[in-house]
Amino acid sequence: MLLALVLSLAACTARMRNHGYTPSDADLAALQVGVDTRESVIEAVGSPAGYGVLRESGYYYLSARTRTWGPREPEFVDRQLVAISFTEAGRVSNIERFTLRDGNVVALSRRVTVSNVKGVSFLRQLLGNLGRFQASDFLD
Numbered sequence: 001m002l003l004a005l006v007l008s009l010a011a012c013t014a015r016m017r018n019h020g021y022t023p024s025d026a027d028l029a030a031l032q033v034g035v036d037t038r039e040s041v042i043e044a045v046g047s048p049a050g051y052g053v054l055r056e057s058g059y060y061y062l063s064a065r066t067r068t069w070g071p072r073e074p075e076f077v078d079r080q081l082v083a084i085s086f087t088e089a090g091r092v093s094n095i096e097r098f099t100l101r102d103g104n105v106v107a108l109s110r111r112v113t114v115s116n117v118k119g120v121s122f123l124r125q126l127l128g129n130l131g132r133f134q135a136s137d138f139l140d
Contacts, residue, residue, distance in 0.1 A: 012070040020049060020063035022080045028095055031084075036092045041084055048084075058085040076100060 023045035030044055041059060042048075048059035061082040066074040078100055085094040120128075 015068045016077070017066045017068070017074070018063070019066070020061075021046065022061045022063040022082045022097075025097075028082065028097075031092055031095060033092050033095065037090050038086060041092065058083055060084075079103065 027045045031041060036044070038059075045061070049062045050060040051058070061084075063078075063080050064076060065078040067077045068074045080100075081098040083094075083096045083098070084092060085096075087093045
């Protein structure tokens, strides 16, 4: 009975999980705005987790820490994003750190495109054009 009690309590302990990487403040302090380049940033703090929409726009480092209690859904305890922006010449223009408190919840839209075809199966649509071609359609 004591063993069952200990096992049930152990199953409900919080599990912490770390994911990703963000450079420390000391690593970021070594970078100089206007002086460091893309290559020197990678040498100093490592490769980024992501790039901007245009590869030249910036480097992004993301880390998250979650806590899970038993069968419950994981809860974010900490999330950090370090954004390093570059000028067109490839020099560091800005270094920013964002945390979980800075974030906004974004509601996802679940839009579904409706089909205009009613009562016709996919296979029938796929094979429906067989035999409708004529040789004159391919001649100029």
